[in-house]
Amino acid sequence: MSWQEFGCVVHQKLGKFMKLVLGSDHAGFELKNALSAWLLDLGHQIYDVGGFSEERVDYPEFGAELGRVVAAGEAEFGIAVCGSDLGICMAANKIQGIRAALIRTVEDAQLARAHNNANVACFGGRVTDASLAQEAFAVFLSTPFEGGRHADRVAQLNELT
Numbered sequence: 001m002s003w004q005e006f007g008c009v010v011h012q013k014l015g016k017f018m019k020l021v022l023g024s025d026h027a028g029f030e031l032k033n034a035l036s037a038w039l040l041d042l043g044h045q046i047y048d049v050g051g052f053s054e055e056r057v058d059y060p061e062f063g064a065e066l067g068r069v070v071a072a073g074e075a076e077f078g079i080a081v082c083g084s085d086l087g088i089c090m091a092a093n094k095i096q097g098i099r100a101a102l103i104r105t106v107e108d109a110q111l112a113r114a115h116n117n118a119n120v121a122c123f124g125g126r127v128t129d130a131s132l133a134q135e136a137f138a139v140f141l142s143t144p145f146e147g148g149r150h151a152d153r154v155a156q157l158n159e160l161t
């Protein structure tokens with residue numbers, strides 16, 4: 001069973017279909033579309049804030065917009081994609097209440113959720129292929145926040161302005 005199929009089985013078993021928001025610049029457009037199609041196929045609700053083509057656009061606008069959607073509680077998690085994963089992650093993290101994490105490995109995804117209660121996963125269309133991004137995001141979605149000693153640290157993060 002592939003990781004994609006495994007992700008699907010996990011979500012169906014838990015009956016956990018989520019509202020997810022995605023955003024990218026031109027360099028993240030292709031990977032965002034691949035993730036979006038996969039997540040729709042799994043049954044999740046998708047809100048795409050753009051960009052909507054490979055025409056050059058600036059990542060701050062889209063990182064901030066998807067961050068606002070998550071911070072407002074209109075989506076449970078966000079996915080932010082630019083070329084490197086760096087710039088759009090910085091933009092999302094400018095929004096109060098957002099904990100956006102760079103995800104380049106499955107372990108990053110697991111730790112970002114378990115320790116940091118991340119609510120946005122950031123991927124780089126030029127550094128991470130779709131199958132690894134899917135595998136990592138399936139882990140991101142199915143990993144709960146551990147709380148405990150991490151809860152106070154995340155509360156401290158939320159206090160920072």
Ligand code: RB5
Nearest residue numbers: 027082083084086087088
């Ligand atoms: C766009 O060329 C590229 O700079 C952008 O997608 C991102 O990698 C920035 O951090």
